[in-house]
Amino acid sequence: MKFRKICAIFLSAMLLVSSMGMASAATPETVQAKLSAMEKDTYGTEQTGALLDRINKLEKDYDGTHRTGSMMARVDALYSEIYTNGSKPSVLAELNAIEWNIDHEVSMKSVEKRVADMEMTINGQTNEGTYKKRIQALASSSFGTVDLPMVQINVPKNTLIKVALVDPVNTKNLKKGDTIRYKVAADVIVDGKLVFAKGEPGDGVVTKVKQARNFGRNAELEIDYKQTKSIDGTYVATFMGEESKQEMKNLAMAAGASLAGIVILGPIGVIGGAFVKGKNIDLPEGTEFYIQTKDNTTMYGVATTAE
Numbered sequence: 001m002k003f004r005k006i007c008a009i010f011l012s013a014m015l016l017v018s019s020m021g022m023a024s025a026a027t028p029e030t031v032q033a034k035l036s037a038m039e040k041d042t043y044g045t046e047q048t049g050a051l052l053d054r055i056n057k058l059e060k061d062y063d064g065t066h067r068t069g070s071m072m073a074r075v076d077a078l079y080s081e082i083y084t085n086g087s088k089p090s091v092l093a094e095l096n097a098i099e100w101n102i103d104h105e106v107s108m109k110s111v112e113k114r115v116a117d118m119e120m121t122i123n124g125q126t127n128e129g130t131y132k133k134r135i136q137a138l139a140s141s142s143f144g145t146v147d148l149p150m151v152q153i154n155v156p157k158n159t160l161i162k163v164a165l166v167d168p169v170n171t172k173n174l175k176k177g178d179t180i181r182y183k184v185a186a187d188v189i190v191d192g193k194l195v196f197a198k199g200e201p202g203d204g205v206v207t208k209v210k211q212a213r214n215f216g217r218n219a220e221l222e223i224d225y226k227q228t229k230s231i232d233g234t235y236v237a238t239f240m241g242e243e244s245k246q247e248m249k250n251l252a253m254a255a256g257a258s259l260a261g262i263v264i265l266g267p268i269g270v271i272g273g274a275f276v277k278g279k280n281i282d283l284p285e286g287t288e289f290y291i292q293t294k295d296n297t298t299m300y301g302v303a304t305t306a307e
Contacts, residue, residue, distance in 0.1 A: 027079075031071050034079045041082070041092070042131075044110035062091070064130045085232050089150045089300045093232035095135055096197060097150055097302045100187075100231065101142045105199040108183065118142075149303040150232070153193045158243045159293045161196050161228060162186040169283040171211050171219040180204040180223050185288050193301030194231055202228035202238065202291075212280045219280040225291045232300035236293055244290040 028034045035054055036046045042061070047054050055074055059066050062081065067074045082091045089097070095114060096106050102118055109117070115134050119126045122141050127134050136146045143149065166181035181203055188196035208222035227235040 031075050034075050038079060038082055040110075042111045044113065060130075062131050064133075083233060085234065085300055089148065089232055091132065091135065093150065093300055094139065094148055096200075096231050096233060097148050097194075098135065098138050098142050100194065100197045100302065102138075104187075106197040106231070107199055108201050150300045151193065151303060152298055153190060153195065153301040155190050155195050155230075155236075155293060155297045155299060155301075157293050157295045157297075158241065159188065159190065159195075160243055160247055161188055161238065161291050161293070162288060163202060163225075163228070163291055164286050164288045165283060166201070166285065168285050169221070169281065169287075171209055171221050171281045174206050174209045174221065176206055176209060178206045180206060180225075182225070182228075184228065187306065189304065189306060190301065192303060192305075194304050194306070195299060195301045196228065197231045200229045200231065221281050228291065230297075230299050231302055234297070234299050236297050236299070237295060238291045239294055240289075240291050244292045247290045 028037050039047045099106050116126045118138050139146045162185045163182045164185040184196050184200040187198050204223045204225040207224050210220040212219040225238050228238045230236050
């Protein structure tokens with residue numbers, strides 16, 4: 001959906017956006033919670049069976065061997081390897097960079113599916129071996145080296161991110177606390193480094209919802225767009241603030257909407273206009289809009305000549 005589509009949609013709907021920016025996703029604390037997170041990202045679903053068997057499977061699939069030590073120590077080591085960006089990028093950060101280099105988009109599929117899809121694209125067949133070895137082979141094929149051009153960069157607060165709804169949003173079907181899924185709709189590049197890639201997921205939460213009522217009272221919807229995943233896998237705190245609001249206003253005007261047709265209310269912003277009284281808010285999948293980063297954030301970015 002082209003951005004000007006947002007004008008037609010938002011000119012017939014009222015979208016309130018919370019000013020509260022949430023902290024980035026917390027690290028799971030327990031063996032079960034960390035296993036569940038790793039399995040969902042790796043295989044697409046949480047696995048069943050004894051904890052030890054599930055740990056053994058993950059270790060075998062990523063490293064080809066089993067660690068020693070307690071369950072928690074082994075799970076912590078796996079979790080750090082997959083997610084933590086330290087002196088070098090994590091496994092998922094490298095996978096994201098490779099997928100973007102091949103497809104110019106990062107999918108929300110499992111590691112298992114993403115690796116297989118890229119192997120089919122490049123080689124016409126899937127390879128055998130651990131995920132780490134297969135990812136290294138993909139890196140060599142796509143970048144010409146296993147040492148990816150990923151460097152740490154500071155992303156300033158209020159950096160704009162164009163996003164799109166993953167699911168339809170309709171006030172008739174929402175309640176407070178519901179999750180609103182969206183994804184990055186266009187690459188974000190800062191100082192020659194890709195920091196948010198098209199396709200990366202984000203999620204918000206409904207903090208207030210009122211359905212359309214009698215006597216022409218429109219529906220109201222308040223959403224906190226709390227976190228968006230960056231290219232290195234870090235969830236970055238995001239929200240809809242003044243810069244986002246102004247960017248949408250500018251683009252709506254460029255697409256032909258009049259000043260009178262754009263209404264901005266409240267401390268953080270309501271984008272709407274030409275309200276149809278007594279109507280529910282109905283935003284289809286793919287509706288595009290802008291949010292922004294809440295804080296200065298250091299992350300790995302991918303060096304690129306793309307603009």
